[in-house]
Structure formats: C-alpha cells, structure tokens
Amino acid sequence: MADKVFESEDPMQLVGTLMECDEEEIEEMGLTFVEEFARMRWSREEIMAIFANPHYRGPHTVFRAKGPAFISRLIDLVTGVSPATTRSTDTSSQPQENAVTVVPASSKQKGKCDA
Numbered sequence: 001m002a003d004k005v006f007e008s009e010d011p012m013q014l015v016g017t018l019m020e021c022d023e024e025e026i027e028e029m030g031l032t033f034v035e036e037f038a039r040m041r042w043s044r045e046e047i048m049a050i051f052a053n054p055h056y057r058g059p060h061t062v063f064r065a066k067g068p069a070f071i072s073r074l075i076d077l078v079t080g081v082s083p084a085t086t087r088s089t090d091t092s093s094q095p096q097e098n099a100v101t102v103v104p105a106s107s108k109q110k111g112k113c114d115a
Contacts, residue, residue, distance in 0.1 A: 029058065033062065
C-alpha cells in the first residue's frame with residue numbers, strides 16, 4: 001500500500017482524450033471490439049447492446065458512425081455465424097468451427113481513435 005497522501009490534482013490520474021478518426025480507423029476499431037467480445041463468448045445480443053450503449057464510449061463511437069447494420073456484419077464476419085443460427089442462451093458452447101479472426105490489410109495502429 002502506498003504511503004503517498006492523496007492530491008486533488010494528481011498527475012497520475014487516468015485521463016481520456018478524444019482524437020479525430022477517419023472512416024478506415026473507425027471500421028478497424030469496430031472490428032477489434034467485436035473480436036474481443038466474441039473471444040469472451042458474448043452473444044450477438046450482448047455485443048450489439050454494448051455498441052448501442054453510450055456508456056461504452058469506444059464501441060458507441062463506432063455504432064454512431066457506422067450504424068447497427070455495420071456492427072451486425074462485423075459480428076457475422078468474426079463469428080462466422082449469421083443471426084438466424086446464433087444461440088444467445090448457450091454460453092457454455094465451444095467456439096464455432098467456421099469462426100475466423102479477420103485482420104484487415106490496413107491493420108496499423110495509428111493511435112487516433114477514442115477507445
């Protein structure tokens with residue numbers, strides 16, 4: 001446990017910063033979020049709910065910029081499962097055999113997005 005006295009203007013406090021994102025960076029950010037949530041075996045409905053919730057600033061930025069249809073296509077791409085075959089209630093199932101991890105050719109970290 002640290003012995004340092006709390007300072008109201010602590011320079012080590014976490015601070016978020018908004019930065020400009022171009023279309024390609026927003027799409028890549030969305031893909032990254034979907035991949036992460038899919039690896040945690042979240043259902044389509046859970047992933048869509050996170051993107052739609054303004055409390056989750058990074059995913060919601062993508063949702064506002066690209067819309068729910070784009071997020072749904074990303075989920076299809078990452079999981080290899082269409083909405084008709086998604087089972088949201090079975091969280092103990094194994095990963096889909098036809099699931100793929102997609103990394104776009106433009107996968108360069110530019111550090112220009114709110115995430």
